[in-house]
Amino acid sequence: MMSRFTFTLCLFAAFDAVKAGEAPKIRLNDGNMIPILALGTYGSDEDRAKMRQTVNDAVEVGYRHIDTAALYNNEVEIGQGIADVIGKGLVRREDLFITTKLWNDKHACEQVVPALNESLSRLGLDYVDLYLIHTPGSQKADGSFDYIDYLETWLGMQEAKKLGLARSIGVSNFNSQQIKRIIDNCEIVPAVNEIEVHPALTQERLIAFCQNMGITVMAYSPFGFLVSREVDDAPPPRIDDPTLVAIGQKYGKTTSQVVLRYLIDRGTIPIPKSTNKRRLQQNIDMFDFKLTPEEIVTINKFNQNRRIFDTSYWKDHPHYPFNID
Numbered sequence: 001m002m003s004r005f006t007f008t009l010c011l012f013a014a015f016d017a018v019k020a021g022e023a024p025k026i027r028l029n030d031g032n033m034i035p036i037l038a039l040g041t042y043g044s045d046e047d048r049a050k051m052r053q054t055v056n057d058a059v060e061v062g063y064r065h066i067d068t069a070a071l072y073n074n075e076v077e078i079g080q081g082i083a084d085v086i087g088k089g090l091v092r093r094e095d096l097f098i099t100t101k102l103w104n105d106k107h108a109c110e111q112v113v114p115a116l117n118e119s120l121s122r123l124g125l126d127y128v129d130l131y132l133i134h135t136p137g138s139q140k141a142d143g144s145f146d147y148i149d150y151l152e153t154w155l156g157m158q159e160a161k162k163l164g165l166a167r168s169i170g171v172s173n174f175n176s177q178q179i180k181r182i183i184d185n186c187e188i189v190p191a192v193n194e195i196e197v198h199p200a201l202t203q204e205r206l207i208a209f210c211q212n213m214g215i216t217v218m219a220y221s222p223f224g225f226l227v228s229r230e231v232d233d234a235p236p237p238r239i240d241d242p243t244l245v246a247i248g249q250k251y252g253k254t255t256s257q258v259v260l261r262y263l264i265d266r267g268t269i270p271i272p273k274s275t276n277k278r279r280l281q282q283n284i285d286m287f288d289f290k291l292t293p294e295e296i297v298t299i300n301k302f303n304q305n306r307r308i309f310d311t312s313y314w315k316d317h318p319h320y321p322f323n324i325d
């Protein structure tokens with residue numbers, strides 16, 4: 001029979017990976033562990049100027065996963081924040097999970113590792129935990145369309161993983177057919193697909209496809225139109241939506257926390273962005289409740305397949321991903 005001492009040890013072992021206030025972790029298909037909440041960092045020049053402090057604030061309140069990209073032009077500031085929190089002894093490098101992304105003008109196979117090395121140099125790191133192809137569509141440096149097959153790009157991503165520069169590799173904004181082409185033709189299955197998911201864009205088919213293939217979904221723009229967006233016809237739910245308010249009241253949570261928990265309970269990793277310490281704290285404070293399956297169905301009913309980002313510029317690109325799930 002298990003003694004009380006052994007039982008206590010087992011309990012400690014079970015919770016070892018997660019300290020109070022941090023997000024739990026799950027295992028990716030390549031064996032690596034990933035925290036199930038990430039800090040979003042895409043924003044204005046004003047946001048970028050705050051990013052070093054934001055990384056400090058976020059790590060202080062428990063974030064261990066940071067999502068950036070070469071495109072966001074903030075890897076330097078994020079790297080400074082990472083150096084600060086490691087220097088202060090708040091965390092070690094291995095406690096952090098850093099995701100960055102390859103931009104569209106570096107899709108040739110031989111460009112991938114040099115582009116990652118440039119990101120690493122800006123971040124001040126010698127590896128990232130996750131490197132993603134930002135979109136399947138390649139572009140020339142001047143912004144015009146290029147036609148490099150993302151299968152070629154994936155060969156460069158595999159090289160980055162083999163060199164140990166990226167512990168895990170994945171994609172972003174890929175549809176199911178594009179992912180299937182990678183699986184059918186390449187050696188390594190993507191670990192992650194980072195896509196837009198929120199109550200107005202529930203992505204049920206694409207999420208089911210990814211999860212059936214063992215691919216973890218990271219959910220960007222998780223608040224959807226809940227928060228202020230510069231559109232005249234923003235669809236519901238908004239931040240004061242009565243259905244979300246009622247669910248929040250049941251658990252003593254805000255509507256933004258309900259939406260983040262909805263994404264967690266659907267098995268995705270939300271990436272809320274904030275540069276405000278109070279909201280950073282609020283956005284990580286949702287690991288003490290869980291929605292019922294009925295509440296998830298209720299929130300799914302908000303779906304209107306509405307994207308935050310206008311993708312019309314891309315619609316004639318041969319690798320445009322948003323015409324199918």
Ligand SMILES: NC(=O)c1ccc[n+]([C@@H]2O[C@H](COP(=O)([O-])OP(=O)(O)OC[C@H]3O[C@@H](n4cnc5c(N)ncnc54)[C@H](OP(=O)(O)O)[C@@H]3O)[C@@H](O)[C@H]2O)c1
Pocket residue numbers: 039040041042043067068134172173194195219220221222223224227256271272273274275276279280282283
């Ligand atoms: N892979 C891709 O192609 C892709 C595309 C888009 C985004 N992303 C990633 O996903 C992240 C998140 O997406 P996003 O920035 O578009 O949208 P988001 O995280 O859904 O929303 C951000 C907005 O919500 C506000 N906010 C944050 N917490 C709040 C709270 N608790 N209550 C009320 N408002 C709150 C923020 O303002 P404050 O900062 O003032 O709090 C900001 O205006 C990005 O930062 C980026 O890392 C990836």
